[in-house]
Amino acid sequence: MSYLKNLPNKDGYFGDFGGAFLPPELVPHFEEINKAYRELGRSADFLNELKYIRKHYQGRPTPVYYAHNLSKEVGAHIYLKREDLNHSGAHKLNHCMAEALLAKHMGKTKLIAETGAGQHGVALATAAAYFGMECEIHMGEIDIAKEAPNVTRMKLLGATVVPVGFGGRSLKEAVDSAFQSYVPQADTALFAIGSVVGPHPFPLMVRDFQSVVGFEAREQYLEMTGELPDHVGACVGGGSNSMGLFAGFMDDEQVVKNGVEPLGRGTKLGEHSATMTYGKPGMIHGFKCLLLEDEEGNPAPVHSIASGLDYPGVGPEHSFLKTAGKVNYHAVTDGETLDAFYKLSRLEGIIPALESSHAVAWAMKHAKEQPGCTMLINLSGRGDKDIDYVVDNFGTGEPK
Ligand SMILES: *Cc1c(COP(=O)(O)O)cnc(C)c1O
Numbered sequence: 001m002s003y004l005k006n007l008p009n010k011d012g013y014f015g016d017f018g019g020a021f022l023p024p025e026l027v028p029h030f031e032e033i034n035k036a037y038r039e040l041g042r043s044a045d046f047l048n049e050l051k052y053i054r055k056h057y058q059g060r061p062t063p064v065y066y067a068h069n070l071s072k073e074v075g076a077h078i079y080l081k082r083e084d085l086n087h088s089g090a091h092k093l094n095h096c097m098a099e100a101l102l103a104k105h106m107g108k109t110k111l112i113a114e115t116g117a118g119q120h121g122v123a124l125a126t127a128a129a130y131f132g133m134e135c136e137i138h139m140g141e142i143d144i145a146k147e148a149p150n151v152t153r154m155k156l157l158g159a160t161v162v163p164v165g166f167g168g169r170s171l172k173e174a175v176d177s178a179f180q181s182y183v184p185q186a187d188t189a190l191f192a193i194g195s196v197v198g199p200h201p202f203p204l205m206v207r208d209f210q211s212v213v214g215f216e217a218r219e220q221y222l223e224m225t226g227e228l229p230d231h232v233g234a235c236v237g238g239g240s241n242s243m244g245l246f247a248g249f250m251d252d253e254q255v256v257k258n259g260v261e262p263l264g265r266g267t268k269l270g271e272h273s274a275t276m277t278y279g280k281p282g283m284i285h286g287f288k289c290l291l292l293e294d295e296e297g298n299p300a301p302v303h304s305i306a307s308g309l310d311y312p313g314v315g316p317e318h319s320f321l322k323t324a325g326k327v328n329y330h331a332v333t334d335g336e337t338l339d340a341f342y343k344l345s346r347l348e349g350i351i352p353a354l355e356s357s358h359a360v361a362w363a364m365k366h367a368k369e370q371p372g373c374t375m376l377i378n379l380s381g382r383g384d385k386d387i388d389y390v391v392d393n394f395g396t397g398e399p400k
Contacts, residue, residue, distance in 0.1 A: 002251060003250035003251055004208075004211070004247060004250060007317070007320070008200065008203070008204055008316075008317070011200065012199070012200020012201060012203070012204065012287075012316075013200075013316075014203075014316050014317045014319070014320035014321075015320040015323065015324065016281065016288065016320070016323075017281070017287075017288050017289050017290075017316035017317070017319040017320050018200060018203060018287055018288060018289075018316035018317070018320075019199070019200060019287055019288055019316075020199035020200040020286060020287065021199065021283065021286045021287065021288075022199055022286055023183075025183055026179075026182075026183060026186070029186040030199060030200070030201075032106070033102075033106075033190070033201060034200070034201045036102060036105065036106045037102060037201050037204075037205050040102065040105040040106065041102055041105075041205070041208075043105075045105075046101065046102070046105055049101060050097070050098055050101055053097050053101070053130075054094075054097075054212065057087060057097070057130065058086055058087040058093055058094070058097065059085065059086065059087055060086065060212065060216070061216045061220070062081065062082045062083055062085045062086050062213075062216070063082045063085065063220070064079055064080065064081050064082070064216075064217055064220040064221055064224060064376070065079065065080045065082055066078075066079050066224065067079065067080055067344070067347075067348050067350075069347040069348055070343065070344060070347045070348055070360075070364075073343070073347060074363075074364050074367035074368070075367050075368075075371045075372065076363075076366070076367035076370065076371055076372055076373050076374070076375060077372070077373070077374040077375065078360075078363050078367075078375050078377060079221060079224075079229065079374070079375065079376045079377065080350070080376075080377055080378075080379045081213060081216075081217040081220075081245065081376065081377070081378045081379060082379055083213060083241065083356075083378060083379055083380050083381060084350070084352065084353070084356070084379050084380070084381050084382035084383075085382075087126070088122060088123055088126050089381055089382040089384065089385075090119060090123070090353065090380055090381030090382070091210060091213060091240065091241040091244060091378070091380045091381065092119055092120055092123035092194065092240070092381075093123045093126060093127065094209055094210050094212055094213065094244065095194075095205075095206045095209040095210055095240060096120070096123040096124045096126065096127040096192065096194075097127050097130070098205075098209035099111070099124075099127070099190065099192040099193075099205070099206075099209070100124070100127035100128060100130070100131050100133065100190075100192070101131070102190070102205075103131075103133065103189075103190035103192070104131050104133070106190065108133075108188055108189055108190045109133055109134060109188050109189070110133055110134040110135070110136065110185065110188055110189035110190070111124055111127070111128050111133055111134070111135045111136070111189065111190055111192050112135075112136045112137075112138075112178055112181060112182045112185065112189050112190070112191050112192070113136075113137055113138070113178055113191065113192045113193065113194060114137070114138045114139070114171065114174035114175045114177070114178040114194070115137050115138070115139050115143070115150075115154075115171075115174065115194070116139075116140075116143060116170070116171035116174070116307060116308070116310070116311075117143065117146075117147050117150065117307035117308055117385075118139065118143065118147040118150025118151060118153070118154065119150065119194075119308055119381070119385070120194030120195075121137040121139060121150065121154050121159065121161070122150050122153045122154055122157070123194075124137065124159075124192055124194070125137065125153070125154045125157035125158065125159035126157055128157070128158065128159060129157050129158055134160075134189075135154075135157075135158065135159035135160065136159070136160050136162060136178075136181065136189075137154055137159050137160070137161050137162065137178075138162045138164055138174045138175075138177040138178035138181065139151070139161055139162070139163065139164060139174050140163075140164045140168070140169040140170040140171060140173055140174050141163050141164060141165050141169040142168070142169045142170050143169075143170055143171070143174070143307075144161070144163055146307075147307075149385065150385070162177065162178075162181070164177045171310075171311070172299065175285055178191065179191070193206065194238065194240075195237065195238025195239060195240040195311075195315065196210075196238055196239045196240045196243050196315035196316075196317060196318075197238040197239070197285065197287065197289070197311075197313060197314070197315050197316075198285055198286060198287060199285075199286035199287050200287070203287070203315050203316050203317055206240050206243075207240070207243045207244065207247060207315075207317060208247075209244075210240050210241065210243060210244025210247070211243075211244055211247035211248065212244065213241065213244035213245050213247075213248070213378060214232075214244055214245045214246060214247040214248020214249060215247070215248045216248075217232075217245060217248055217376060217378075218248040218249060218252075221376055225374070227374075228249075228252055228254065228255050229255060229374040229375060229376040230255070230256060230370075230373045230374045230375065231255070231256045231257075231258055231363075231366070231373060231374070231375040231376070232245055232246065232249055232255055232256075232257055232258065232375070232376045232377075232378075233257075233258035233259075233260060233359050233362055233363055233366075233375055233376070233377045233378070234246070234258075234259065234260065234359050234377065234378035234380065235259075235260050235261070235262075235306075235309060235355050235356060235358040235359045235378075235380060236259040236260060236261045236275075236276070236309070236314060236318060236329070237261075237273075237306075237308050237309035237310070237311055237314075237355060238311055238313075238314065238315055239259070239314055239315035239317070239318045240315070241378050241380040242259050242318070242378065243315060243317060243318070244378070245376075245378040246321075246327065256328060257321075257326070257327040257328065258327070258328050258329075258330060258362060258366075259276065259318060259321075259322075259327050259328070259329045259330070260329075260330050260331070260332055260358045260359045260361070260362040261273065261274045261275060261276055261277065261309065261314075261329060261330070261331050261358070262274060262303075262304035262305070262306060262309045262310070262331065262332070262333075262334070262337070262358060263277075263331035263332055263333045263334075264302075264303040264304050264305070264333065264334055265303060265333070265334055266333075269292065269294065269300050269301075270300065270301045270302070270303065271303055272302070272303060272304070272331065273292070273302035273303060273304045273309055273310045273311065273312070274292075274331040275289075275290050275291065275292055275311075275312065275313065275314040276290060276314065276318065276319075276322050276329035276331075277329065277331050278292060279291050279292050279312075279313075279314070279319075280293065281319070282297075282313075284299055284312065284313040285313065287313075287316055288316060288319075289313045289314050289315065289316045289318075289319045290313070290314055290318075290319040290322065290323075291312055291313045291314075292312040292313075293312075299312040299313065300312050304334070305334040305337055305338070305354055306337065306353070306354035306355040306357070306358065306386075307354075308353070308354075308355040308381075309355050309358065330362050332358050332361040332362055332365070336361040336364075336365070337354060337357045337358050337361050338357070338390070338394055338397075339361065339364075340352070340357045340358075340360040340361035340364055341354060341357040341360075341383065341386075341390065341397075342397035343360075343364070344357070344360055345383075345397070346397070350379070350382075351382060351383040351384065351387065352379055352381070352382065352383050353380060353381035353382060353383045353385065353386060354383065354386045354390070355380055355381060356378070356379045356380045356381055356383075357383075359377045359378060359379070359380070360377060360379070363375045363377050
């Protein structure tokens with residue numbers, strides 16, 4: 001695959017974005033991870049074990065499903081890549097199992113990470129249980145209070161949840177806290193980042209680990225229809241499920257790639273998390289990307305109805321693809337997202353995650369602009385985690 005082979009460059013740059021800006025004490029540890037990924041991560045042993053895990057533990061390949069009722073309703077053909085059926089209910093386990101496998105091949109015994117809403121923490125705790133490793137998850141106190149079921153899940157899976165009580169007590173502080181804890185443990189632990197973000201080589205590794213989504217989906221779609229879709233689409237938070245899907249189609253120029261980000265409650269800073277639409281080049285958590293900043297140049301407060309999408313930065317590869325014009329990025333509101341959440345539940349019997357509902361919402365809108373077109377959408381996760389929030393605040397969506 002020519003595109004995937006050429007990017008990033010050896011220093012982890014996608015055009016002007018990416019790189020690795022690390023405190024000096026972490027430089028040798030990231031060099032170790034880089035070397036391990038280049039050598040162990042491409043060995044036959046590693047790849048065979050990963051293949052076994054994907055098939056027998058995760059339940060891959062996940063199906064591609066033709067959403068026939070929704071398609072009829074909107075007047076275009078919508079196909080869903082069912083990552084909601086991946087073990088633990090979302091695409092995140094794809095990279096967590098692979099990161100944990102790399103840790104095992106490196107001789108590490110512990111996994112450390114931050115989590116926002118708890119989805120990455122749960123997926124990593126699942127991987128740690130599988131490999132018999134220790135797992136330490138840093139989480140802001142505000143998020144701990146909001147996301148109690150995920151905290152319980154992590155504990156049931158055997159992880160230690162470290163509450164973070166400084167600053168805004170949320171995701172950004174959780175990253176800082178997890179990094180601090182990792183530095184003195186880096187000989188025996190791996191820091192396992194939860195998306196295509198962070199210092200090199202994580203944006204590369206996580207993309208490669210998620211590319212299984214796009215390669216499977218391309219083959220499945222071809223088998224079902226004999227053609228390639230007009231469009232592929234996925235929601236973009238940090239950008240891992242979308243990069244995974246796009247990876248399968250990067251050399252198919254005729255397939256239009258669409259990333260969908262949250263416009264939240266409105267277009268003012270603080271009301272949304274639409275990094276691609278409103279962001280400027282900047283730096284966060286050790287890498288360069290498009291970034292939403294406040295007037296003082298600090299990462300801006302962000303909002304989305306989907307807590308997995310509210311990050312002021314975005315993966316460096318997306319930042320590159322946006323500025324190079326290779327992917328179209330769209331922003332949909334909380335309201336459009338809820339409408340898609342209810343529609344997919346009622347019409348297809350699939351309750352999607354609020355994150356994934358953004359991608360479905362875009363497909364429903366696009367159907368009006370291009371009736372009859374074909375769209376392959378990544379349904380990144382299931383919505384069980386969101387039902388209490390949605391029903392308490394907006395009801396069950398029964399027709400009035
Ligand atoms: C975390 C999450 C996302 C957002 O993360 P990306 O790295 O942008 O894919 C999307 N969907 C679900 C279900 C998630 O849990």
